[in-house]
Structure formats: C-alpha cells, structure tokens
Amino acid sequence: MNHKPHILGPQFSTFVRSVQLCCEEKGIDYTLGTTYEGQMVNLADDSRYQFHPFGKVPVLIHHGHRLFETASICRYLDAAFSGADLQPESLIERADVDQWSNSLSLYTDRILVRDYLLEFAFPKGPDKQIRGEVVQAAEPAVMKMLELLDNQLGTKQFFRTESFTIADAILIPMLDYIEKLPHSARLFADLQYLPLYLKRIRERPSAKAVLVSRSQ
Structure with a gap:
C-alpha cells in the first residue's frame, strides 16, 4: 500500500497548488493528479462526488482517509508530518x-x-x-x-x-x-x-x- 499522501486534483488549481506548497515546505513526499489507484476522476461528471461530497478539489487521500477543504488539509499535513511548522506557536x-x-x-x-x-x-x-x-x-x-x-x-x-x-x-x-x-x-x-x-x-x-x- 502506498502511504504517501495523494493530492487529488489538477495541478493548475490554485487550491491544489496550496496543498502542494505545504507539502514542499515540510518536505513531505506526495503524489498528485486526477488519477487515484487507477481510477480517473473526471471533474465534469459525477465520479468526483465519490471523493468530495460537493464535487470539488483538492481532496487529500492518506492512509485511506479522505480530507477536503484546503485549509483543513493543510492543518492536517502540518500536524501529521515533521518538518517546518506552518502555523505560529502563539x-x-x-x-x-x-x-x-x-x-x-x-x-x-x-x-x-x-x-x-x-x-x-x-x-x-x-x-x-x-x-x-x-x-x-x-x-x-x-x-x-x-x-x-x-x-x-x-x-x-x-x-x-x-x-x-x-x-x-x-x-x-x-x-x-x-x-x-x-x-x-x-x-x-x-x-x-x-x-x-x-x-x-x-x-x-x-x-x-x-x-x-x-x-x-
């Protein structure tokens, strides 16, 4: 099983890039794209609702869990992985x-x-x-x-x-x-x-x- 977090969504998306930036800043090894475990997620049809209840991107898939909403994804990554802190201590x-x-x-x-x-x-x-x-x-x-x-x-x-x-x-x-x-x-x-x-x-x-x- 691949334990790398996967960012589901097209790389040109501003919010997908936000999640990428957090991964890069923390040195997290991740995968990216609109295909997950051989399934192509077409953002123009209903397949996207299998991953996001509102059919949006990005979705973070990690250890079988699926997370949505960019800020929430980024807070999770900051807490779940070592590396540079992306939130102030105060x-x-x-x-x-x-x-x-x-x-x-x-x-x-x-x-x-x-x-x-x-x-x-x-x-x-x-x-x-x-x-x-x-x-x-x-x-x-x-x-x-x-x-x-x-x-x-x-x-x-x-x-x-x-x-x-x-x-x-x-x-x-x-x-x-x-x-x-x-x-x-x-x-x-x-x-x-x-x-x-x-x-x-x-x-x-x-x-x-x-x-x-x-x-x-």
Missing part, C-alpha cells in the same frame, strides 16, 4: 493565520479567481472569447482586494507573520496567476508590498517546484 497568532486562511479561501478566492481569473482561463464568450464586460465589471473588486491584502501584509516578510504559514500557501497561487496576466502591471501599480512579497516567495524552492505547469 495562540493568538495561530488564530490570526487560521482566520485569514479561511478568509482567503472564501472571499479572496471568489473575487480574484472565481469572478476574474477563470474568465481568462476558461472564457465563456462566443467562440470561447474572453468577455470584456465580465472582466471590466469584476476589476474594481479585484483592485480593492489587492489593496486590502497589501495593507494586511505591510512590511512583514510573510502574510501576517514573519515565517511561511498556511495563509501564504493559500494566497500565493492566486497572486502568481494574477501577476502573470498581460495587464498585471496596472493592477499592481499602486501596491507597496505585494509585488516584492510575491517575488520573495517565488524564490523559495517550494514555489519553484509548484508554480509551474506540468502534466497530470
């Missing part, structure tokens, strides 16, 4: 990272990914063209969210703390995709801290291993 700092991990997974993901990035990745206009009106309507909220994140980061080396945490793992894949958009210079123009933060994180071995395209 209770109040840990609670702060925890609340932001959940908020990033909910509010930030909706604004940056669901309402904006997915229009570029999977456009739904005629002939699969990007719908300019959708992008234009979503962009004010995107810029407001980036400004909020910039303020919450401030001069700290990592998001809300001075060490890499689960909150960084959840945030960085979103920012990485946003910054790679052709017009990202305009989105980042008035931000003081996020551009350098993203640049610092991209230099980490974990990010170099994860923030790339690869076959499933």
